[in-house]
Amino acid sequence: xxxxxxxxxxxxxxxxxxxxxxxxxxxxxxxxxxxxxxxxxxxxxxxxxxxxxxxxxxxxxxxxxxxxxxxxxxxxxxxxxxxxxxxxxxxxxxxxxxxxxxxxxxxxxxxxxxxxxxxxxxxxxxxxxxxxxx
Numbered sequence: 001x002x003x004x005x006x007x008x009x010x011x012x013x014x015x016x017x018x019x020x021x022x023x024x025x026x027x028x029x030x031x032x033x034x035x036x037x038x039x040x041x042x043x044x045x046x047x048x049x050x051x052x053x054x055x056x057x058x059x060x061x062x063x064x065x066x067x068x069x070x071x072x073x074x075x076x077x078x079x080x081x082x083x084x085x086x087x088x089x090x091x092x093x094x095x096x097x098x099x100x101x102x103x104x105x106x107x108x109x110x111x112x113x114x115x116x117x118x119x120x121x122x123x124x125x126x127x128x129x130x131x132x133x134x
Contacts (some may be wrong), residue, residue, distance in 0.1 A: 007043035062095045
């Protein structure tokens with residue numbers, strides 16, 4: 001069992017965050033994660049775990065990897081995370097508006113589809129009755 005200060009292997013990271021080794025290597029290649037290397041082995045630090053948690057959350061909220069990378073880079077500024085938080089807040093508002101627009105479009109499409117399904121069921125029933133009466 002690992003403690004919060006223990007570096008995790010790639011397998012432990014995969015198990016902890018439900019991601020694949022390929023995903024971790026991809027994020028490393030995009031300079032989002034910086035595991036410690038010991039020969040061919042990678043060990044992920046507490047910082048990597050925090051960054052991966054933010055990456056996964058950002059992806060879930062629709063942030064691009066470039067947006068996430070830029071936000072992660074802002075963490076190291078000397079302004080007590082004010083710039084990072086302000087930029088995150090700004091991007092989050094944009095993504096929320098986009099998600100709400102998508103939701104409205106989806107709700108409209110669902111409503112229209114239900115109407116079409118209802119019409120189709122009635123029409124099918126009408127045609128069956130017509131066929132059986134003939």
